[in-house]
Amino acid sequence: MPAMLSAVLEEEADMYEAFPPHVDPTGITILTDSPPGKKAPLKTFEEVQPLLQQSRKRELKLVIRENSWPINSPVRALLWPALCRQHQHGKSMLDGFYWDMVTQVFGTVELPDKPIMLPPFVEATHCLGYHLTRKGRAVADRVVSVLGYACPDITYSPSLYPITAALLHFMPEEECYHCMASLVASKEKMFITQTKLLNEVTWKTVMQIAKKHAKSAAQHLSRLSGAIGPERIYADWQWWILAALPFPHLVRVLDCFFHEGIKVFYRVALAILILFHKHSTNQSSDWYAEATKNGVDHAIDKFCRNMPASPTKLLRTAFSIRALSSQYISRVFIKTEMTLKSKQVITGSRLVRSRSSDNLPTSQSQVNIQMMSHTLTIRELFTLWSWLPVRITMYQPVLLYTTEEHGCSLTTFYVRVEHHEPTLLMIKTCNNEVGIMYTTEEHGCSLTTFYVRVEHHEPTLLMIKTCNNEVGIMYTTEEHGCSLTTFYVRVEHHEPTLLMIKTCNNEVGIMYTTEEHGCSLTTFYVRVEHHEPTLLMIKTYNNEVGIMYTTEEHGYSLTTFYVRVEHHEPTLLMIKTCNNEVGIMYTTEEHGCSLTTFYVRVEHHEPTLLMIKTCNNEVFGAYCSTRWFERNQKDERGNRQAYFGTGETFLFSLYPERAKYPWVGCSNDSKETVAHGSELFMAADSRMITIGGGDGQAIWMDENIRFGKTDRCSTFNNPPLCPSGDFEIRVLEVYGFSGA
Known part of the structure; x- marks a missing residue:
């Protein structure tokens, strides 16, 4: 009897051998779909692996669908990581990178005794652990938390935790993190929604x-x-x-x-x-x-x-x-997304921003910098990254020049760097000094005094101790010495903090003022557009200086915008998109009235924003979702396509009336397909530009960009954008989005 019991226990142990130690397998039901011998034997990973290596995706898809591996099959410990790796975007992570991140976020690789605070993009009611042990749940919490800090653009992703927990049933913690990072960053296919x-x-x-x-x-x-x-x-x-x-x-x-x-x-x-x-x-x-x-x-x-x-x-x-094809699903998905985005813009609704969306470095950025920087540690990287504009943190840094590798030559510096924008310069000097230019204790709580003492120094970083503390200085190099250890001891437990640095000889020059250079937007762009970042200071006729309206502080309301801004003149508006800055690529005032010049400067940018001001002061235009270069694309027969573009394109009018005219397909909730005459978004050749077609052209401009006409069209169901229908162009401006 003891021998029989021992055999049963050994058989049960073998049954659960596929699961790692942080899984409690006793509650897992082992199902068999059919009696042995009824079907062909199940594939091993060694038989599946060649399909992965040779990218035979269709064959691999059929094999996975047809092979009902039991839940305790050891194949998943190898198959799942290999499947996730094929969706990896960019370079693979360095060995030990995950544990470096864990140390950075938690200070140790040991699992904490206290519960880990999860990022707010997960839903507490759906943090499903399945058959993970208590330790396994803590591991899942840690993986999700590190993902939250490594992927700051995730704002809402309730499915991320359950998928992480499921992966942990068949692999160790580090492998699970790499799999999740690959799924989150995948460009070809969607796996996990993140907003x-x-x-x-x-x-x-x-x-x-x-x-x-x-x-x-x-x-x-x-x-x-x-x-x-x-x-x-x-x-x-x-x-x-x-x-x-x-x-x-x-x-x-x-x-x-x-x-x-x-x-x-x-x-x-x-x-x-x-x-x-x-x-x-x-x-x-x-x-x-x-x-x-x-x-x-x-x-x-x-x-x-x-x-x-x-x-x-x-x-x-x-x-x-x-007939449920991927293409059909994609079309439905995109149309639904466009409809919801349109409603969001119209209603001004706002989504909750995640705590993890502070501009921390992405995992891939950290990999790149670790591979190429001789000076940055992960801690220093986090500090530096938090200073960058949020839009810049969405892109991957590339090392263009270092004196250690490229030598101390200004010529080499210009050759390697001058065509890149923006750039981040890191200088390590022998005797950097730090001084204080403004404190509220010494100079009082006056924004005017602050500007007088600080505005001509660049760069500057500010240190403030807030919340339950008085405003004061926690660290200065003059008083506490030039020691990073001392800095961390005095500062690291205070949140939030702002740092103020005064360099030895950085001077700041004014690139544009209306007093000196005149009130000309063209002159403004000529003097300013190649400098980034820039700081804009506006002084109104009432001698007020400052920001009158921001979406972060005052909300997404056009009414609020007008109430706060309309009585101030002059005003300068700065628009920052989610991860791009708006820049002007073409204006008739600066670049002349030539369709050829228009194409040279604009055709490779996507999307673009066209603004037309007529000689009668009407202002209208269009958001064009596709490159103008598409006018050269040919169909299967070798003919140039007449119209191109997507349903994201829309028209607008700003004066004398304010209105937006989206594609009619955005509001088509019925099952009826949109007629071809309502899908004519953009057209162009050497003699004209057209936006919107079908029973008329919404905007048409001639080759000299001097005369145009506007009619109702089926694509946008718009009225003529100016009362007369025909117009003479005073100014055409085209904006692009750098980095888009």
Whole structure:
């Protein structure tokens, strides 16, 4: 008997050998879909690996779909990391990079005794641990927290935690982080939504494709939803899969998901609706009674938890939905996203910004700098990165010049650096001195005094001790010495802090003032446009200097903008996009009235913003989503395409009326396809430029950019943008977005 018991225990231990120590396998149900010998033997990783190495993606997709590896198969420990690595964007991370990040964020690689504070982009109610032990949950918390700091652009991603936890069932912590970083950074396919907007787009996409490809199931769901409406049901679509499906079913779904992307989740969601419809369509069925008694949302959740179909049957149902192509899903997704963005602009709604969205370096940026900098540690990198403009932190730094590698030659410096903008110069001197130019204790709490003492010094960094403390200086090199250790001892536990530095001989010159250079926007651009960053100071006629309106402080309201700004003259507006600065590329005042010059300066930029001011002072224009170079593209027959562009293009009028005219397809909620005459966005050749077509042209300009006309058109359903219809151009300005 003891020998038999020992054999049983050994067999059970072998059964759970595939799981790492931070998983409690005792609650995991081992399913077998069919008796042994009924199907071909399952593929090993050694048999799958060549398909990955040779990028035979279609064959690999079929193999993963057809091989129902049991949940305790050792294949996933190798397969999942390999599948995730194929979506990696940019260079691979250095060995030990994750643990350097852990040390940077937590101060040690040891798991803390106290719970780890998670980034606010996760939802506490959906931090699913599945079968992780207490230590495993702490590991998942740590991976997600490091991801939050390494990927500051994530603002809302409730599915990120459950997918991290699922990965940890089959791999160690560092491997899990690398997999998640690859999925988050993937450019080719979407795996994890990272904003509230895209999260909403996904469930609305599921609702749209269900109405077409699971029509009966969608109608059944709509009938059962009653007063609450189907939207609320679809909003929980991803939790049908991530929270409600039995773990063996979820793991098989993830097998396909890690290769094919979020479209697998879409198909599985439709399969769940189809199966639920099949089991609840009869009014005498238990599931129909459950839906009518407790609500269809609870019924679907319970149905998923007691899924009557095996993992294989669930996937077979999902992948047998016909004509549901990736291209179709993508079209629905993009159209839904555009519609929601348009509504967001119109209503002025704002999304909650994540604490992790402070401008901290991305993981790839840290890799690049570690590989090329002889002086930066990770700690110094975080400090330096926090000083950069947020828009610059979205891009990867590239080392252009260092005296250690390229020598001490100004000529070499110019050759390597002069065409790059912006640039960050790091100088390590022998005897840097630091001095204080302004303190409230000594000079008083006056913004005027602050400007008088500080405005001509650049660069400057400010140190303030706030919150429950008096304003004072925590560290100066004059008093405490030039020691980074002393700096950290005195400063690192205070938050927030601002630092003030005075260099030895940096001088700042004024590039443009209206008093000296006149009130000309052209002169302003000529003197200023190649300098970055720049600091703009505006003094009104009432001698007020400062910022009258910012979206961060005053909100996204045009009414508020007018109330605060309209009585101030002159005013200078600075616009900063999410990660780009707006710059002028072409203006008829500076570059002349030539279509050729227009194309030379503008055609490779995407998107562009055209602003037209007529001789009658009307102001209108268009946001053009596509490069003007597309006018040269040819179709299959070798003919140049007449029209090009996308539905992001829109028209606007600023004077005498203010109005925006988006593409008519954005407001088309019906299933009807938009007519070809309503998809004529942009056209151009050597003799003219046209924006908007179909029963008229919204904007047409001649080759000399002197005369134009405007009519109603089907693409934007706009009225003529100026009353007369014909206009003479006083100024045409074209703006681009550097870095876009």
